[in-house]
Amino acid sequence: MEDTIIRFENVSKQYRLGMIGGTTLREELQRFGARLRHQEDPTAKIGQSLYTEGLKSGDTFWALRDIDLEIARGETLGIIGRNGAGKSTLLKLLCRITAPTTGTISYNGRIASMLEVGTGFHGELTGRENIYLNGAILGMSRAETDAKIDDIIEFSECGAFIDTPVKRYSSGMYVKLAFSVAAFLDAEIMIMDEVLAVGDAAFQQKCLRRMKDLAGQEHRTVLYVSHILPTVSELCSRCIVLDRGRVTYDGATQDAIDYYLEHELAGRTFIDYTDLSRPVNYLRRPVRLLRAELTDRDSSVFYDSEPLLLRMDIRFQEDCDGASFRLEIRTAEGRPVATSPLEGFLSGRAGEEKTILLRYDIPGLVPGRYETKFTFYYRREDDSTDNLECVDGIAFEKKLLRERQLRWDTGHWGNIRLDAPKLLELGPAKN
Amino acid sequence: MKFETVITAEKSGRIDIRELLRYKDLIWLFVKRDFVVRYKQTILGPLWAIIQPLLTTIVFNLLFGNLARLTTADSAAAEGAFIPGFLFYLSGTICWSYFSQTVTGTANTFINNHRILGKVYFPRLVMPVSGSISNMISFGIRFAMFLCVWAYFVLVKGSGIHLSAYAALLPLLLLQLMLMSMGFGLIIASVTIKYRDMMHLMEFGMQLWHYGTPVAYGLSLIPARYMGLYMLNPVTMVIVTFRYAFFGSGYFNAGYYALSWAVTLAALALGLSLFKRVERTFMDTI
Numbered sequence: 001m002e003d004t005i006i007r008f009e010n011v012s013k014q015y016r017l018g019m020i021g022g023t024t025l026r027e028e029l030q031r032f033g034a035r036l037r038h039q040e041d042p043t044a045k046i047g048q049s050l051y052t053e054g055l056k057s058g059d060t061f062w063a064l065r066d067i068d069l070e071i072a073r074g075e076t077l078g079i080i081g082r083n084g085a086g087k088s089t090l091l092k093l094l095c096r097i098t099a100p101t102t103g104t105i106s107y108n109g110r111i112a113s114m115l116e117v118g119t120g121f122h123g124e125l126t127g128r129e130n131i132y133l134n135g136a137i138l139g140m141s142r143a144e145t146d147a148k149i150d151d152i153i154e155f156s157e158c159g160a161f162i163d164t165p166v167k168r169y170s171s172g173m174y175v176k177l178a179f180s181v182a183a184f185l186d187a188e189i190m191i192m193d194e195v196l197a198v199g200d201a202a203f204q205q206k207c208l209r210r211m212k213d214l215a216g217q218e219h220r221t222v223l224y225v226s227h228i229l230p231t232v233s234e235l236c237s238r239c240i241v242l243d244r245g246r247v248t249y250d251g252a253t254q255d256a257i258d259y260y261l262e263h264e265l266a267g268r269t270f271i272d273y274t275d276l277s278r279p280v281n282y283l284r285r286p287v288r289l290l291r292a293e294l295t296d297r298d299s300s301v302f303y304d305s306e307p308l309l310l311r312m313d314i315r316f317q318e319d320c321d322g323a324s325f326r327l328e329i330r331t332a333e334g335r336p337v338a339t340s341p342l343e344g345f346l347s348g349r350a351g352e353e354k355t356i357l358l359r360y361d362i363p364g365l366v367p368g369r370y371e372t373k374f375t376f377y378y379r380r381e382d383d384s385t386d387n388l389e390c391v392d393g394i395a396f397e398k399k400l401l402r403e404r405q406l407r408w409d410t411g412h413w414g415n416i417r418l419d420a421p422k423l424l425e426l427g428p429a430k431n
Numbered sequence: 432m433k434f435e436t437v438i439t440a441e442k443s444g445r446i447d448i449r450e451l452l453r454y455k456d457l458i459w460l461f462v463k464r465d466f467v468v469r470y471k472q473t474i475l476g477p478l479w480a481i482i483q484p485l486l487t488t489i490v491f492n493l494l495f496g497n498l499a500r501l502t503t504a505d506s507a508a509a510e511g512a513f514i515p516g517f518l519f520y521l522s523g524t525i526c527w528s529y530f531s532q533t534v535t536g537t538a539n540t541f542i543n544n545h546r547i548l549g550k551v552y553f554p555r556l557v558m559p560v561s562g563s564i565s566n567m568i569s570f571g572i573r574f575a576m577f578l579c580v581w582a583y584f585v586l587v588k589g590s591g592i593h594l595s596a597y598a599a600l601l602p603l604l605l606l607q608l609m610l611m612s613m614g615f616g617l618i619i620a621s622v623t624i625k626y627r628d629m630m631h632l633m634e635f636g637m638q639l640w641h642y643g644t645p646v647a648y649g650l651s652l653i654p655a656r657y658m659g660l661y662m663l664n665p666v667t668m669v670i671v672t673f674r675y676a677f678f679g680s681g682y683f684n685a686g687y688y689a690l691s692w693a694v695t696l697a698a699l700a701l702g703l704s705l706f707k708r709v710e711r712t713f714m715d716t717i
Contacts, residue, residue: 007434015715092714096438096552099711106434113551124468133464136457137551 005188005221006094008069011103012245013089015061063089065245067103073188074219076211078236078253080229080260085242087225091191094223109188112138114179123167127158127177130166134181148184155210156180157203176203183210190214193225208235227332229257269294271394278389285388286320287346287376289313290353292394300396305363308396312356312374316348323347323388327360328373332395337370337415343379362398364416366408371395446703451554461561466568480572484524491520491647501648505671505682513591514678515584518577522677523646525573526670529566530612531637536562537616538633541624541713548714555710559620563613567605581677597676597683604669604676611665611695617702621709624716645670650682658687665691665698 064086071077079087093100095113121130131152135145153159156177158169166174182190190211212235214220226232232239232253239256241249241263249259270293290313294300302308310327326341340360348354372393378386408417451458470476495501496516503519537559541548544558584590623629644666645652653661661667668684668691675681 093438097549098714100438100440102440104440105438106436108435111552122464122468124471125464129464129467133460136454136460137547137553139454139553140456142456 003073004070005073005109006069006071006107007105008067009104009106011064011067011093011100011105012062013064013086013093013098014101015063062245064093064100067245067247069240069247069250071221071223073221074215075238076215076222076224076236078232078239078256079223079225079242080227080232080239080256081242086245087242088193089245090242091193091223091225095191107189110139110186111189111191112182112185112187113191114182114193121166121174121178124165126165127156127162127169128153130177131181134178135185138182138185138187140185144186152180152184155183155206172200172203179203179207183207183214187220189221189223191223204231211235229260233257269297269300269394273391276391282387282389284317286316286318286350287323287388288315288317289374289376289389289391290315292374294394294396295357300394302362302396302398303401305361308360308362310358310360310394312358313353314346314356314376315353316350318350319348321347322378324377324379324385325356325358326375326377327358327393328375329362329365330371330373331410331415332369332371334371337365346376364418365398366410366415366417367398367400368410368415369395369397370415446556446707447554451556451560454553454557457553458557458561458564461557462565462568465562465565477572480569481576484521484528484573485576487524487528488517488521491524492516495647496520502652503649505645505650505674506680514674514680515588515590515592518580518584518592518678519649519674520647521577521580522674523644523670525570525577526608526673527641527644527646527666528573529570529608530666531641532569533563533566533609533612534616534619534637535633536566537613538619538623538630540616540620542630545714556706559613559616563609563616566612567609570605591679592677593679595676595679597672600672601676604673607665607692607695608669610699611669614695614698614700614702617706618698621702621705624709624713640664640666662687662690663694665694667691 067090079090081087091113092098093105094107095111121134125133128149131149132142132145135148136142140148153162156173156179158173158177161169161173166177169177192211208231211222211224215222222235224232224235236253238251239249239253240247241256241260243263248263249256270291272291273289274291292310292312295309295311322344323346324341324343325346326339328339329337331337342358346354346356372395374389374391374393375387376389378388380386470479473479475482496503496519503514503516540555540558540562548555548558581592585592619629619633623633643661643664650667650671668688671682672688675683
């Protein structure tokens with residue numbers, strides 16, 4: 001490719017699972033002791049990602065695997081993928097926040113990253129002071145910021161408050177100011193990680209236009225990561241799909257989005273938990289989940305009022321009397337939606353294995369992508385819960401077959417559509 | 432195809448001073464931010480910089496001077512010279528507080544700033560460098576106060592103290608203080624990333640270190656046969672020479688002064704190389 005501005009060659013990034021989070025000398029010794037006795041690492045933590053299941057601590061986990069990528073000057077590249085697919089890691093490597101485990105990344109010019117707005121803003125400083133500070137953090141000299149400051153203030157729409165400490169700003173103003181600094185930086189490469197998710201719609205449009213102009217007229221290169229697919233297709237000319245650390249699709253944006261919706265969202269219907277490492281306080285509890293499956297389907301998409309059939313294989317590690325199970329449903333962003341407990345149904349002897357089949361009717365759930373958590377627990381004397389096993393469950397998607405439907409505003413209305421009320425009376429006013 | 436920036440998996444041990452200089456504006460802005468933020472919304476403002484050592488000095492004067500009656504002489508020869516206790520404790524305290532603040536601040540660099548360090552790249556050394564500079568400004572304020580008190584004792588009280596030729600070493604002493612604070616701070620910062628235990632150890636360690644430095648007592652308290660060991664602490668020579676410079680009598684030994692520089696540079700070199708090793712990937716573990 002001629003005029004390549006960024007090149008990834010054979011880039012991989014490996015995380016060691018037990019290392020995520022700090023360690024103390026004591027943990028190190030525990031780990032060493034456990035290794036001597038060939039036991040499970042007591043300090044192991046479960047990674048955030050869906051893809052770390054089956055890994056033990058000390059095991060390594062590839063956040064990115066053999067990435068080869070060339071990006072040309074003036075290109076706007078979208079990066080999409082599920083949570084934990086490696087999108088942020090890719091940008092972090094490029095921004096030099098952490099170093100790759102293998103491979104080489106080369107680029108020309110400066111990088112302006114907007115990984116999170118307001119990074120480096122200090123509440124006590126005024127908007128103007130923060131512009132200089134943020135500019136310097138992004139690599140601008142004082143003179144460069146001086147030359148741009150009027151444009152920045154104007155674009156940010158914060159002119160009236162520019163000499164007020166930013167701790168008095170609303171979060172919207174905060175975002176606007178932060179974006180404006182980055183957007184006016186003379187960097188050849190601009191990186192945005194979901195910054196547009198915040199701020200009002202009009203400002204989002206303005207930002208997208210600005211990024212487009214920068215790419216089109218000034219030949220800047222833009223890398224954009226987002227879950228909001230419409231903004232990706234609006235801004236980007238090319239798009240890659242990441243899955244489990246690998247590039248699974250690279251091409252025109254619309255094709256990439258189609259591919260993503262088809263392949264990635266369909267998701268898995270089966271998870272094997274046998275080798276999953278649990279946090280230390282779950283190691284010796286009576287119930288252990290071995291496998292879970294959404295039965296009689298090959299994709300995790302549910303239409304209309306289809307029931308969700310969940311089959312689980314469990315093993316009792318100790319004698320168990322009257323354990324309960326609950327299914328927690330969350331949005332893809334992790335916001336709790338609803339929980340369905342089934343109480344006191346589970347008993348068995350140590351070593352015994354059982355299969356459970358549950359049927360959930362979820363007609364009220366509005367369309368969208370959902371994640372789940374599977375939790376086994378005891379109900380204590382005081383009616384609080386004592387968790388025995390708690391794992392990330394199978395993600396699923398709810399769709400409606402009807403073509404036209406009320407456009408649901410989940411941000412304000414939530415994710416459950418309650419049954420319509422019974423209309424008891426509707427007539428002329430009587431008073 | 433040639434690229435300006437190449438990121439590889441290999442660690443390079445080189446400190447890129449040129450890159451650091453390119454970010455001098457950022458260093459300056461961080462210094463300014465530290466200063467503004469530290470005193471904003473306080474009634475007394477920068478006065479706090481001098482109140483703290485002033486109170487410490489008063490307490491030391493009472494405790495070690497009037498009650499414990501520890502010597503304030505740095506050498507047997509200086510035993511006869513009268514040094515106002517207040518001035519003695521003040522001089523040690525302002526030097527020590529720069530050292531302990533900078534070591535602690537540098538040691539906590541990664542932990543206190545992990546949010547910003549996790550989002551954007553700039554040479555990581557910018558943080559400790561700007562921290563030690565902004566502490567130097569606080570030191571400047573304290574030093575000005577010290578000079579006032581000193582002038583009072585010299586001019587008004589007519590104490591027998593006077594400036595000595597060692598005052599010419601002052602810039603060198605401050606530079607040394609800065610370098611050693613950063614050196615030790617960087618060592619602790621690098622180790623803390625892996626072992627948080629170091630943070631607790633450091634609090635306690637700095638207190639012990641304080642006792643191992645002639646801040647609250649004169650150097651002549653130390654028996655001659657332990658002197659070599661004692662002088663491994665590089666802060667000692669800085670404080671003792673500082674006192675000699677302003678009191679006109681005291682202790683100076685070129686050999687020990689050279690030793691303190693050797694320890695300073697060794698700490699700095701070790702600190703920088705450890706820092707270099709962890710800075711590329713510390714975000715994975717913090």
